[in-house]
Amino acid sequence: MGISVPKPKHKRLKPTWGARSEFSNRVRNQIRERDNDECQMCGSHVGLQIHHVKGRGQGGRGVYTNGVLLCWICHQNVQTHQRLINEWQRKFEERYGANYYKDQWDEGA
Numbered sequence: 001m002g003i004s005v006p007k008p009k010h011k012r013l014k015p016t017w018g019a020r021s022e023f024s025n026r027v028r029n030q031i032r033e034r035d036n037d038e039c040q041m042c043g044s045h046v047g048l049q050i051h052h053v054k055g056r057g058q059g060g061r062g063v064y065t066n067g068v069l070l071c072w073i074c075h076q077n078v079q080t081h082q083r084l085i086n087e088w089q090r091k092f093e094e095r096y097g098a099n100y101y102k103d104q105w106d107e108g109a
Contacts, residue, residue, distance in 0.1 A: 014105040023050055023062040035069035047072035051079075053092045054101030061103040065096040 014020075023031070031050055038045050050067045054060030068088060070078060078084045092100045099106070 020061050020103055020105065021052075021056040023067055027062060027064050027067065030064050031067040031069055034064075038069065039071035039074050040068050041070055041074040041078075044071040044074075049075045051075050051088075052101075053088045055085075058101075059106070060101040061106070063101070063103050065092065066101040068092075 028050055032048070037048065039048060048069050048071055051070045052060045052062075053066050053068055060066050078088065
């Protein structure tokens with residue numbers, strides 16, 4: 001049997017990678033308010049979800065400037081069509097700058 005190493009008693013300096021990718025309730029509410037509680041593609045008020053403009057797998061964080069409100073159908077369409085992904089990423093880069101998808105702990109953010 002190996003030697004167990006005690007967990008450190010100090011608090012993390014920054015959240016885990018996974019936690020940084022999730023939208024907090026506060027950020028979700030800010031995005032809903034900004035987008036007037038309607039899908040930004042079709043205008044629907046039903047089945048709204050927050051979509052990461054820059055995907056989590058590509059370093060996209062759960063920040064206000066990386067989320068857009070979409071209905072379930074439009075969300076599925078965006079996730080399966082690279083042209084739509086590219087279009088949203090271009091719009092958000094124009095609106096918020098090249099680092100729109102980064103948080104305070106990312107280099108160059």
